[in-house]
Amino acid sequence: MSRRRAGLALRYLLAVPLAAAFLFPFYWMLVLSLNRPDAILEFPPRLWPQWQIQNYVEVWRFVNWPGLFANTVLTTAGRVLLVLVTSTLAGYAFASMRFVGKAAAFGLVLAVYMVPTEVTLVPNYITLSHLGWLDSYQAQFVPLAASVFGIFLMRQYFLTLPKDLWEAAQLDGCGHLRYLWSIAAPLARPALVTIALLQFIEGWNAFLWPLIVTSTDRVRPLQVGLAAFSFTDSTRPELLAAGAFMTTLPILIVFLIAQRQLVGGIASTGIRG
Amino acid sequence: MDPSAPIATSPAVAARGGGRPAVRASFGGYAFIAPAFLVLLAFLLVPAVWVFGLSLFRWDLIANNPTFVGLANFERLLLRDDLWWQSVRQTVYYTAVAVPAGMALGLLLAVLLDAKLPGRHLLRGAVFAPYVTPFVATIVIWIWIFNPDYGVLNALLGALHLPRPGWTHSPDWIMPAIIIYGIWQHTGLNLVIYLAGLANIPADLQEAARVDGAGPWRVFWRITWPLLSPTTYFLLFINLIGSFKVTVPVYVFTDNTGGPDQAAETIGFYLYQQAFAFFHAGYAGAISVAFFLLILAITGIQMRFASRRVFYT
Numbered sequence: 052m053s054r055r056r057a058g059l060a061l062r063y064l065l066a067v068p069l070a071a072a073f074l075f076p077f078y079w080m081l082v083l084s085l086n087r088p089d090a091i092l093e094f095p096p097r098l099w100p101q102w103q104i105q106n107y108v109e110v111w112r113f114v115n116w117p118g119l120f121a122n123t124v125l126t127t128a129g130r131v132l133l134v135l136v137t138s139t140l141a142g143y144a145f146a147s148m149r150f151v152g153k154a155a156a157f158g159l160v161l162a163v164y165m166v167p168t169e170v171t172l173v174p175n176y177i178t179l180s181h182l183g184w185l186d187s188y189q190a191q192f193v194p195l196a197a198s199v200f201g202i203f204l205m206r207q208y209f210l211t212l213p214k215d216l217w218e219a220a221q222l223d224g225c226g227h228l229r230y231l232w233s234i235a236a237p238l239a240r241p242a243l244v245t246i247a248l249l250q251f252i253e254g255w256n257a258f259l260w261p262l263i264v265t266s267t268d269r270v271r272p273l274q275v276g277l278a279a280f281s282f283t284d285s286t287r288p289e290l291l292a293a294g295a296f297m298t299t300l301p302i303l304i305v306f307l308i309a310q311r312q313l314v315g316g317i318a319s320t321g322i323r324g
Numbered sequence: 325m326d327p328s329a330p331i332a333t334s335p336a337v338a339a340r341g342g343g344r345p346a347v348r349a350s351f352g353g354y355a356f357i358a359p360a361f362l363v364l365l366a367f368l369l370v371p372a373v374w375v376f377g378l379s380l381f382r383w384d385l386i387a388n389n390p391t392f393v394g395l396a397n398f399e400r401l402l403l404r405d406d407l408w409w410q411s412v413r414q415t416v417y418y419t420a421v422a423v424p425a426g427m428a429l430g431l432l433l434a435v436l437l438d439a440k441l442p443g444r445h446l447l448r449g450a451v452f453a454p455y456v457t458p459f460v461a462t463i464v465i466w467i468w469i470f471n472p473d474y475g476v477l478n479a480l481l482g483a484l485h486l487p488r489p490g491w492t493h494s495p496d497w498i499m500p501a502i503i504i505y506g507i508w509q510h511t512g513l514n515l516v517i518y519l520a521g522l523a524n525i526p527a528d529l530q531e532a533a534r535v536d537g538a539g540p541w542r543v544f545w546r547i548t549w550p551l552l553s554p555t556t557y558f559l560l561f562i563n564l565i566g567s568f569k570v571t572v573p574v575y576v577f578t579d580n581t582g583g584p585d586q587a588a589e590t591i592g593f594y595l596y597q598q599a600f601a602f603f604h605a606g607y608a609g610a611i612s613v614a615f616f617l618l619i620l621a622i623t624g625i626q627m628r629f630a631s632r633r634v635f636y637t
Binding site for chain 1: 346347349350351352353354356357359360361362363364366367368369370371372374375378385429432433436437439441445446447448449450451452453454455456457458459460461462464465466467468469473474475476479482483508511512513516517519520540565569571572575576579580592595596599600605608609612613615616619620623
């Protein structure tokens with residue numbers, strides 16, 4: 052028994068400092084964001100916050116946070132909703148409907164999985180400029196409105212539903228769409244939640260694509276605005292840190308609430324989204 | 325282009341309509357997959373093919389005047405472009421350090437946190453949190469952590485009487501800085517996937533070995549590590565692909581410059597710059613093709629290798 056206790060102590064001795072090291076940058080984000088101006092130039096740096104809460108007010112003078120925040124919410128919501136719809140419909144079709152070329156179509160979906168999104172940046176940019184979509188909201192989520200993982204997960208889920216359910220619904224004169232909407236989709240809620248969580252994270256954190264297709268603060272998301280602020284004004288790191296903390300907080304909250312579903316969803320794919 | 329439009333064709337009616345020919349009965353299924361297919365075709369599959377055509381043109385994104393130049397872009401890329409080869413070298417450097425280090429750290433933490441340790445969810449959460457937080461928000465903090473003159477990291481190194489590198493200000497240290505960030509950001513993924521792998525190992529196997537007198541070290545190398553090999557190969561694959569794509573950290577850490585002496589130039593960042601800083605769409609297309617082939621090669625090697633080695637004896 053004492054050997055087991057020694058083993059436990061050894062685990063803590065290694066794991067706690069490592070975990071603390073992983074958390075430190077978040078703590079540092081908070082400390083920097085509460086620093087007085089010029090505190091950043093002190094060396095060695097102060098390890099405790101100075102509680103300069105007004106930084107969180109002052110940073111609003113430099114960047115239009117409410118606008119950027121609204122843009123992020125809008126594009127993220129658009130992405131989550133569209134991916135849920137396209138994944139549910141396609142996942143259902145692949146699980147429960149019969150149509151010519153189904154296997155080939157599913158193979159195509161899986162093949163698309165191999166395409167790194169980086170190679171689509173330039174062609175997609177050209178497509179969007181032809182559509183007149185540059186610097187718009189839809190440019191930021193319509194190209195990402197379908198997820199191979201989402202389709203796959205929904206299909207797996209629908210495959211587990213008992214066949215009698217559909218047969219009973221059919222006898223009641225239920226078509227595929229009504230059956231899906233009122234019976235199958237509600238039963239697949241765990242899968243829908245997983246997809247929504249992953250898409251929320253991806254949408255909220257999106258940076259490279261919005262950076263490429265947006266050019267004004269009118270439609271820009273938080274992350275792009277934050278990077279612009281970081282590049283143009285490096286003299287006020289405490290304000291930058293306050294901005295960084297505000298843009299991270301929603302993610303941290305969702306993470307704390309839904310850690311298990313999120314980790315489970317990511318562990319089952321190895322990718323975000 | 326509205327992906328929800330095809331739903332309006334009432335797939336339910338089409339499906340029940342049950343016309344004799346099979347294709348007719350298929351309309352319902354087609355209508356259901358249409359929204360997802362439109363998006364995947366228009367924004368992934370077609371671009372992936374189109375980019376090969378694009379690479380044969382000189383195409384300025386601003387002037388928008390594509391001129392067919394054959395393989396000239398590839399000739400320049402492979403034979404005369406030092407910056408491209410620099411980006412390949414730095415990408416390989418990043419991958420060669422960040423992937424093994426991140427996987428080893430993830431495995432170590434998974435083994436430590438696998439037991440019924442009180443507080444393990446908190447500890448796992450701490451390691452995993454960086455993986456889901458935004459790149460930009462965390463990198464701007466890391467830039468200050470790495471600051472050579474005022475940063476907390478160099479304060480620590482100084483206190484330990486260790487050399488204080490120039491980090492993001494130095495051509496030799498900017499890659500290590502980005503690699504450290506990458507490991508910090510990515511270890512959580514390795515941790516949770518290794519934890520899932522460990523959960524699949526039957527506990528009685530390790531128990532039996534212990535009863536036979538094997539110490540924890542021996543149990544790990546003789547039982548756990550071989551049984552984890554499918555997880556390790558899966559992780560190696562997604563880590564390799566992921567690290568070959570490293571772009572955003574370079575962009576943010578170097579202020580969109582590629583770092584001092586272009587020391588942090590990676591393939592992804594070079595592609596971004598050619599396309600969206602210099603507007604060389606055709607040349608960026610050639611870089612995309614080279615990058616695509618590289619990724620496919622890794623995938624191919626991985627698949628061959630995995631199918632042979634993944635089974636334990």
